């Protein structure tokens with residue numbers, strides 16, 4: 149018999165009070181979400197003024213949103229800043245339009261294609277590492293953004309981004325801030341100073357990049373060449389390039405910075421990773437074979453993605469009224485599947501708060517429950533850049549570990565919910581040139 153579905157659970161007043169206290173104390177939604185999950189369960193509703201999303205946690209709900217009932221959800225919301233910024237970028241399109249864009253870009257981001265960029269990834273990393281001097285104190289959040297920008301722009305769009313990096317640094321960060329959660333959620337008309345100027349500067353750069361490519365070397369077979377050859381208009385190409393620029397570098401920046409932070413906190417694991425790199429790669433530029441053999445580094449990256457998933461939540465809107473796990477989600481509700489909470493759920497992860505790379509050892513992987521681990525989402529609309537990001541992370545980290553010893557400087561670091569989950573205020577490390585890289 150079909151039982152009437154219950155309304156979405158909300159926090160009791162005692163939980164609500166703890167949530168408010170956590171919000172006031174830590175100025176972050178994450179601890180508040182953890183309290184809600186622990187007290188209310190795997191599905192709950194946040195009840196802030198004009199922000200009442202349903203939050204879903206764990207493999208059963210992930211499967212509902214990502215696989216079985218994915219057609220009942222929409223990505224695009226005309227009111228969201230991300231739609232204003234990316235216009236008709238892949239990330240904010242639905243239905244046929246999304247599928248056509250995805251089909252146009254996917255071949256260029258397949259693992260085999262990504263392997264073709266491997267050497268360039270090492271080369272762009274080296275450009276930034278050449279500026280690191282022995283004994284320098286560096287903010288790895290900044291350094292990893294520089295590397296990620298050079299790699300993304302160099303490999304997918306064939307441009308040397310170095311001469312424009314300084315000029316476009318602030319506009320890029322301003323655009324990222326514009327799409328990050330903030331008070332605009334509650335007050336949509338809140339003034340957003342600096343955004344229009346930033347957008348104008350970015351657009352000028354992107355349209356110039358596209359028109360120069362059309363004139364000079366339209367034949368070049370990178371992602372930009374592919375988009376031009378597919379017959380898209382400049383406007384539509386701009387939307388895809390900006391989407392990949394933002395989605396493809398801000399996430400990798402966060403992943404790399406968190407990995408270095410965790411290695412800095414865990415010197416034994418750092419030493420083991422460095423020893424592996426020495427044995428597998430030696431002094432060479434990492435190759436496809438090397439990358440395949442860096443197993444411990446792979447576990448470290450996976451564990452970092454579990455603890456600090458750069459995309460900590462997937463956003464949707466319910467296109468229909470629907471039942472999930474006996475609860476009713478009304479049409480047009482904002483639905484968020486929480487990657488962060490799924491990855492720290494005790495039901496699936498022993499000692500979930502601990503950094504334990506070995507849990508991703510191949511012999512242990514049979515213990516993982518499908519869709520309990522979703523750093524790149526899941527189903528047909530998973531991250532199009534997942535292979536790119538994982539190869540990139542290995543190459544960049546291997547290159548750093550080959551060349552430098554790292555010491556984390558004392559500073560309180562907390563996860564900040566921007567467009568990605570970032571280590572704030574940054575990851576300060578002292579870098580020392582390695583005297584004998586092969587030990």
Ligand code: HEM
Pocket residue numbers: 238239240250391392395396397399400403457458459461462463522523524525526529530531532533534536537
């Ligand atoms: C560590 C790095 C990365 C992480 C953790 C990550 C995570 C994710 C996640 C979780 C989604 C799905 C979100 C959802 O279900 O709502 C996604 C989608 C997407 N990602 Fe990534 N991503 C990363 C790197 C990249 C890179 C390098 C690129 C581009 C080169 C990229 C481009 C995209 C795009 C365009 C989508 C939307 C795909 C679609 O809707 O069809 N990402 N990413």
